[in-house]
Amino acid sequence: xxxxxxIKIFVKEKLSYKxxxxxxxxxxxxxLKIYIDKKQESIILPIFGIATPFHISTIKNVSQSVxxxxxxxxxxxxxxxxxxxxxxxxxxxxxxxxxxxxxxxRSLNTKQSGSTTSPSMNLMTAFRLIKEVxxxxxxxxxxQRERAG
Amino acid sequence: xxIDNLDFEEVFVLNHGILNPGRLKLSAKDILFKAxxxxxxxxxxxGQLMNASWFRxxxxxxxxxxxxSGVIYKFxxxxxxxxxxxxxLFSGNYNIQLEEKELSVKGFNxxxxxxxxxxxxxxxxxxxxxxxxxxEVCRSTVGKNEVTLEFHQHDDAQVSLMxxxxxxxxxxxxxxxxxxxx
Numbered sequence: 001x002x003x004x005x006x007i008k009i010f011v012k013e014k015l016s017y018k019x020x021x022x023x024x025x026x027x028x029x030x031x032l033k034i035y036i037d038k039k040q041e042s043i044i045l046p047i048f049g050i051a052t053p054f055h056i057s058t059i060k061n062v063s064q065s066v067x068x069x070x071x072x073x074x075x076x077x078x079x080x081x082x083x084x085x086x087x088x089x090x091x092x093x094x095x096x097x098x099x100x101x102x103x104x105x106r107s108l109n110t111k112q113s114g115s116t117t118s119p120s121m122n123l124m125t126a127f128r129l130i131k132e133v134x135x136x137x138x139x140x141x142x143x144q145r146e147r148a149g
Numbered sequence: 150x151x152i153d154n155l156d157f158e159e160v161f162v163l164n165h166g167i168l169n170p171g172r173l174k175l176s177a178k179d180i181l182f183k184a185x186x187x188x189x190x191x192x193x194x195x196g197q198l199m200n201a202s203w204f205r206x207x208x209x210x211x212x213x214x215x216x217x218s219g220v221i222y223k224f225x226x227x228x229x230x231x232x233x234x235x236x237x238l239f240s241g242n243y244n245i246q247l248e249e250k251e252l253s254v255k256g257f258n259x260x261x262x263x264x265x266x267x268x269x270x271x272x273x274x275x276x277x278x279x280x281x282x283x284x285e286v287c288r289s290t291v292g293k294n295e296v297t298l299e300f301h302q303h304d305d306a307q308v309s310l311m312x313x314x315x316x317x318x319x320x321x322x323x324x325x326x327x328x329x330x331x
Contacts, residue, residue: 020251
């Protein structure tokens, strides 16, 4: 079992970016699409015109589904009470805050005329990349925990 | 000499999660936006303006104008250097300070959700993370410690935000506010 000291190491907050000038510039971002920054282990989501980053450590899981003409991407975040699979409840530095719990994006699954890919490509790529980044992140966290413990 | 007129040939108005291109003209009397696709013109009289803010958004910088009526206009696609000109025009003609905002980009999914006019924004570390225009909400449901917002869908948007779900701490009467708002 980890000591109090060890827990502190993991509790240390992980930041996506220190300030706005460090945010990546990418056509996907300015076209209000989802962008995954592998280096900073962050996902940048278009929320009503604002490119909003979320660190991979805040994300619990992602799921993807296709229904009819649409493709859906659901992102579940960690929040107090959802600590399953995390080290313990201490991870939340502000448990009294309001938490964003879940986000769902929708995209058309059919190709539009004149375009070689369907709009849902972005969601599919995002799904794959989030899984990848999450895997790398989790593996590293586990290794660190083992070294510390 | 203060700037009286500004003309931006290609900026975008943010509507329903879509950026529509158009031309923005600012003069001492009013602000005009002409959408290049539909030709529709939005006119804002200088006297209606309540406040103006400026921050980096998804496409370049965003000029956010709040009117006394509660209506909010969001224009994107500005360059960093446009700030000085705009700030000059706003202070000289409308007597409004163009407030420069730094958004929180730390990547947190928590903070304080607060209502301001017709929008709901998440603030973490005292700076804004995102802002949801409440007129985009088509349905809201309140559960135990939970609020769900569903948004109007627009097929023009390539990637469209559909639903957001929030967790509220046990002792919080914010959900009542939510109900009242809709």
